[in-house]
Amino acid sequence: MSQRIPRILIVDDELHVRESLTHWFSEDGYDVEAAGSGSEALGLLGRKPFDVIVSDIKMPKMDGLELLGRVREKDPHVAIILVTAYASVDTAVHALKEGAYDYLVKPFDPEELSRIVAKACEKVTLTKENAVLKSRLARSGPKIVTGASPEMGKVMELAEMVAPTDTSVLIRGESGTGKELVARLIHTRSQRAFGTIVAVNCGALSESLLESELFGHEKGAFTGAANRRKGKIELADGGTLFLDEIGEVSPKVQVELLRALEDRKITRLGGTQEIPVDFRLICATNRDLEKAVRDGDFRDDLFFRINVFSLTIPPLRDRPEDILPIAEHFLARYAGAMGRQARGFSPDVRDFLVRYPWPGNVRELANAIERALVVCRGAEIQREHLPIADAGGDEAADGDQSLSALEDKHIRRVLKQHGFNVTHAAKALGIDRVTLYNKMRKFGIERE
Amino acid sequence: MPAWGLELVRVGAIAPAVLRQLREDLAVCLAHPVWVAEQELSVSDAFSSDRRQYSADQLLASLQSPPPAANVKRLGVADVDLYLPVFAHVLGSAQLNGTVGIASTHRLRPEFTGDPGNPHTLRLRILKEILHELGHTFGLVHCGLSWCVMSASLLPEHVDLKDPSYCTSCAETIGVPRDGILSFFLKGDTP
Numbered sequence: 013m014s015q016r017i018p019r020i021l022i023v024d025d026e027l028h029v030r031e032s033l034t035h036w037f038s039e040d041g042y043d044v045e046a047a048g049s050g051s052e053a054l055g056l057l058g059r060k061p062f063d064v065i066v067s068d069i070k071m072p073k074m075d076g077l078e079l080l081g082r083v084r085e086k087d088p089h090v091a092i093i094l095v096t097a098y099a100s101v102d103t104a105v106h107a108l109k110e111g112a113y114d115y116l117v118k119p120f121d122p123e124e125l126s127r128i129v130a131k132a133c134e135k136v137t138l139t140k141e142n143a144v145l146k147s148r149l150a151r152s153g154p155k156i157v158t159g160a161s162p163e164m165g166k167v168m169e170l171a172e173m174v175a176p177t178d179t180s181v182l183i184r185g186e187s188g189t190g191k192e193l194v195a196r197l198i199h200t201r202s203q204r205a206f207g208t209i210v211a212v213n214c215g216a217l218s219e220s221l222l223e224s225e226l227f228g229h230e231k232g233a234f235t236g237a238a239n240r241r242k243g244k245i246e247l248a249d250g251g252t253l254f255l256d257e258i259g260e261v262s263p264k265v266q267v268e269l270l271r272a273l274e275d276r277k278i279t280r281l282g283g284t285q286e287i288p289v290d291f292r293l294i295c296a297t298n299r300d301l302e303k304a305v306r307d308g309d310f311r312d313d314l315f316f317r318i319n320v321f322s323l324t325i326p327p328l329r330d331r332p333e334d335i336l337p338i339a340e341h342f343l344a345r346y347a348g349a350m351g352r353q354a355r356g357f358s359p360d361v362r363d364f365l366v367r368y369p370w371p372g373n374v375r376e377l378a379n380a381i382e383r384a385l386v387v388c389r390g391a392e393i394q395r396e397h398l399p400i401a402d403a404g405g406d407e408a409a410d411g412d413q414s415l416s417a418l419e420d421k422h423i424r425r426v427l428k429q430h431g432f433n434v435t436h437a438a439k440a441l442g443i444d445r446v447t448l449y450n451k452m453r454k455f456g457i458e459r460e
Numbered sequence: 461m462p463a464w465g466l467e468l469v470r471v472g473a474i475a476p477a478v479l480r481q482l483r484e485d486l487a488v489c490l491a492h493p494v495w496v497a498e499q500e501l502s503v504s505d506a507f508s509s510d511r512r513q514y515s516a517d518q519l520l521a522s523l524q525s526p527p528p529a530a531n532v533k534r535l536g537v538a539d540v541d542l543y544l545p546v547f548a549h550v551l552g553s554a555q556l557n558g559t560v561g562i563a564s565t566h567r568l569r570p571e572f573t574g575d576p577g578n579p580h581t582l583r584l585r586i587l588k589e590i591l592h593e594l595g596h597t598f599g600l601v602h603c604g605l606s607w608c609v610m611s612a613s614l615l616p617e618h619v620d621l622k623d624p625s626y627c628t629s630c631a632e633t634i635g636v637p638r639d640g641i642l643s644f645f646l647k648g649d650t651p
Contacts, residue, residue, distance in 0.1 A: 026545075028517070028545045029545055029546050032517070032544045032545050032546050032547070033546060035553075035556060036544070036547075038556055038601065039556060039596055039601055039602055039612075040601065040602050040612060041601035041602055095546075118546055119511075119543065119544075119545070119546055119547050119548045120546060120547055120548060121547075121548050121549075122547045122548070122549070122550060122614050123614035123615060125547070126612065126614060
């Protein structure tokens, strides 16, 4: 950010005051201009921005307080210092209430005036920098591509609404629907955007590992704890903690997490010192947490803590109008990165993309397009480039057409294609290994 | 080095010995001709009975009449309390990029802040103030380097914190040696 010389505007109907102050601030290296009346000052403000205005209160026609109000409408950032030769507590209070930066009585102590103006310039510079950084930060947030579906439009609207608050958010949705992206979007639009967002996948870690990951540990807390390590909760201090797959957390860790949320303090494993933490909590799950509470698998008190504001991201198959815009977005993104020519889809691919149920949701769609681009050398993605067997159309027409049956068949087929290598199959399906294991358990799929 | 000279003017009743010492110190620091004018300036017209202080603006105007010769800067040295209309007091004042300036020993005396009198402290303070106001007449604004004599000093204690010397950039603008302070100390007359 370039360091521009601060601009000061002096407004006073007395010439000698204007000259003295102009001279004084010029010696300090400021860029100074002077106006003999409020209307002249407004004219100057219309032509160029100023950082600080030093204005007399008592002036004919437009007084300093009226000028203050008019300037505030034009430029909310400028700092206005009002001066008067007639000191009164009422005027001072009124000036400050109206938004003056400070109030001085003539004749000033030169040190006080210089100090106040320097501080005002510093404040204005910081405020302007802050506004620029905030807008940059807002623009740099994650891009969530949606089509015309009203369901996703509603989700985005709710995310934007809840973001500036400090409310805990629970994001629900199937695997691959973009829960973490929505969490990151909420973070970048929040008051904590200057802090970090720390993400933890609770389903991917064993109980002891998750405990250590969340709360950190002291040196020697357990075998292998060679050094002290801060936990993710501590690292999220001042920012946002994103707990993915919260439904997979064990009862023991649920208790510890609840205590941390209630007390806003944590103790590292093997430690005795309580460390205060200030973070916003966003959780995500693809499980039916209400059912988990009923079944006794998830603590109701923790559920109420995390479920203050709930967002549900609909699966891709329920919003077919979003599929092509999202596919086109990934096509442009990957083709650019991979240096491929493909700029579109053949008509049968477009038809297939919309009909296919996408059990792995957006993640599966993105993976499918990336893999298609690897083999596609032409200008259009053809059906043979897509690595997915046509389960969405013809086969689904036979027998059990339920989504669950279709998902079962598709997972079996992909597992078979990858020789029951769960890692490869999960990648092909666009879901993580834990989710695939859960689905295999649900459909009773065993390795061949 | 560009040729210019500095004329000091006794303003009011300041002791002539102070001016003589100041002239010597300035000649060492600046390596340019410095002399004390024969004419003295009365302060009575600049007195404000309301404020019981002396208008720096008015004294600057008087110092300018008649205008100094080309390549001559004229600085008044006073012992009265100076003010500008909007300020409670000032230690000195000068025309930015002009020809005249003024500084006063009134608030620079250690006794003013309740400290015991110390002629050496006063000697160094008035030297720095005159160097500072001289810099303004050459168009220099306040310097960001705290030790440079052109850094802002609104209180006598601030004056003590800087050197009686210009930083490289300020010295170049005026056309004075950067090692002015070195010469000052080598003179073996360190206050």
